[in-house]
Amino acid sequence: MGTPLPGTVGPTERADAARNRQLLLDAAHELVREHGVDSLTMDALAKRAGVGKGTVFRRFGSRSGLMHALLDHSERKNQEAFMFGPPPLGPGAPPVERLVAFGRERLLHLEVEGELHRAAEIGEAGDRYSGAPYGLLRAHVAMLLRQADAQGEIPLIVDSLLAILSAALVMHQMHVLGYTREQIGDNWEAFVRRVVTR
Structure with missing residues (x-):
């Protein structure tokens, strides 16, 4: 089995990590729907999801x-x-x-x-x-x-x-x-x- 893409769910992902990932993806969907794809920045996502910017970078890389x-x-x-x-x-x-x-x-x-x-x-x-x-x-x-x-x-x-x-x-x-x-x-x-x- 290959290595998952950044941000995708791997076979050993913990339940809390999966929940955090879902929270971030839901917030990202909201931003895109409300303001378009250009609004989707790491800063904006961190603010919308109520997490630190470092959390977003750790989860998705870029x-x-x-x-x-x-x-x-x-x-x-x-x-x-x-x-x-x-x-x-x-x-x-x-x-x-x-x-x-x-x-x-x-x-x-x-x-x-x-x-x-x-x-x-x-x-x-x-x-x-x-x-x-x-x-x-x-x-x-x-x-x-x-x-x-x-x-x-x-x-x-x-x-x-x-x-x-x-x-x-x-x-x-x-x-x-x-x-x-x-x-x-x-x-x-x-x-x-x-x-x-x-």
């Missing part, structure tokens, strides 16, 4: 470590929903309906925390497409496409579909071009249905 821990926390919750949650997002619905629900749920998530995702996408550059979070999304979408008997080069189709859900693109579409999350979701659904129609 602002970059904090951002990755926050995204990891968010991604884990989303992954649990589409892997084990109720249908249509989770198992039990037809694959096309699950794909549609996956995209719409992802867009809802981006509407709330899109700036955080966009900042991480920009910061990760070349790592974005080879990292574990993207790999899991790819595997999930590929599985559903195969279950729906989609034709063509599945890996290329997966990347093309996931590009529609890129945080940077979605934020541009909503905040610059003026599209709503519902319109972008309808576009996602149209693409999914075209891909699986023979």
